[in-house]
Amino acid sequence: MRKIILSLVAIMAYTAVFAQGIEFGHGTLQEALAKAKKENKIVFMDCYTTWCGPCKYLAKNVFTQKEVGDFFNKNFVNVKMDMESEAGKPLMGKYNVSAFPTLLWLDSDGNIQHKSLGASDAEALLLTAKTAADPENSWGALNKKFEAGERSAAFLQNFILISSQGEFDTKAATEAYYALKKPEELINATDLKIITSTVKSTADSKFRFVLKNKAKFYALSEKAQIDQFIEQIMMEELMKVTREEDKAAIAAKEAELISLDKEVGVKVIATAEVNALYRSPERVKFFEALANYAIKYDFDNMEGLNKYAWWIAQAEEEISKDLMDKAIIMAKRSIELNTNFANIDTYACVLNKAGRIKEAKVQAKKSIELATEEQKKDLWSVKFMEGN
Incomplete structure (x- = not known):
């Protein structure tokens, strides 16, 4: 390793703001690395x-x-980096940063020891930080063991999961792991987590394995989570083809998805169609497709149903009785799932647009009664009742 000479200037330049919480230094990354080597x-x-x-x-x-702050200040030299600044831009490629926030732990030579993507609560962040500080179980430590030939099943499970959390390449590790196991041995909670964390394509044999054994995997996890995994991969592939605007390729991909799993494939295609109409100037067609989709596929989504019904109620376009009836169904279902001032407010607004003024007043009063004084300031029901 290249020897770093820590000058007095560098020590003085890398200062931190001391307050409750993490003390981030106000200096360059190189100064932070030098300080880390010294300490x-x-x-x-x-x-x-x-x-x-x-x-x-x-x-x-x-x-x-x-x-x-107590844990980070004791164990790390902390630095914040705006990745769009002149200092940050070169680091995006060096450390493969493509999403924000990305949290990196580096040794004093600047090599990645651990990586985490996204925001979390304090408990989860501390758990990740403790793994990063562990000289035996950080990603960097595990990667060295893998490169040295460690191939036990327990090690590979841990290495793959930690690697996937940092979006490191897991191909070699997963191939080594699956070589140790028979297909039927993969139907368990840990291997399900490995599969859903690493599989990115419908062509992957493990994706096909999950499809074939959906019922068995449903017994291990929430059905919605497994369905979401399947739908997300299918959707990403369909959207990629859709962006190319090749009608033949789109039709071929849709047929492929339906052949893989008819129920999920049809739902994914319907989702893509709604997304496409969202960008269309033909707003009524979008509302009609959205309502049909929500009632068929999203009927347990309280917030979604409330939002969709509100959009229709606020539409400037002429809305048919059939579509208004569907908006009423969505608003009522949202209230059934979780009654609150907001979705009752939406229900009142929908009823008013449908011409059912008397019923709208009843619901508006209920919404106002449930709302706090602060919430009433922007409530549609308040304005509606004041005008009636």
Whole structure:
């Protein structure tokens, strides 16, 4: 390793703001690495952008917590890096940062020891940080063991899951792991997690394996989670083809998805059609497709149903009685799932647009009664009752 000479200037330049929570230094990454070498620590780098909502959440609500600060300040040299700044841009390619926030732990030579994507609560962040600080179980430590030939099943399970969390390449590790197991031995909760964390294509044999054994996997996890895994991969492939605007290729991909799983394939195609209509100027067609989709496929989504019904109620276009009836069904279903001032407000608005004024007043009063004084300021029902 290249020897780093730590100058007095570098020590003084890398200063930190001391407050409750993580103490982030105000210096360059090189200065942080030099400080880490001197103190025999690793560097924690928060890779953020100024427009990233989850980044702001971490900075305001998680990094500021005392328990988080105590652990990070004791074990790491902490630095924040705006990845769109002149200092940050070169690091995006070097460390393969493509999503925000990305949290990196680096040794004093700048090599990745651990990586995590996305925002989390303090408890989850501390768990990740403790793994990053563990010289035996960080991604860097596990990767060295893998490169040295470690191939036990338990090791590979752990290595694959930690690698997938940081979006590292898992191809070699998964191939080695699956070579140790018979297909029927993969039907368990841990291997399901490995499959859903690493499979990215409908052509992957493990994707086909999950499809073939859906009923057995449903017994291990929530049905919705497994369905979401299947739908997400299918949707990503369909959207990729759709962006190319090749009608023949789109039709071929749709036929392929239906052949894999008719029920899920039809749903994915319906979702894609709604997404396409969302960008269309023909708003009524979009509302009609949305209502049909929601009632058939999204009928247990309280927030979604409320939002869809509200869009139709607020539409400037002429809405048919049939579509208004569907909006009423969605609004009522949202209330059945979880009664609150907001979805009753939506129901009142939908009834009013449908011309059922008397019923709309009844629901508007209910919404107002449930709302706080602050919530009433922007409530449609308040304005409606004031005008009637």
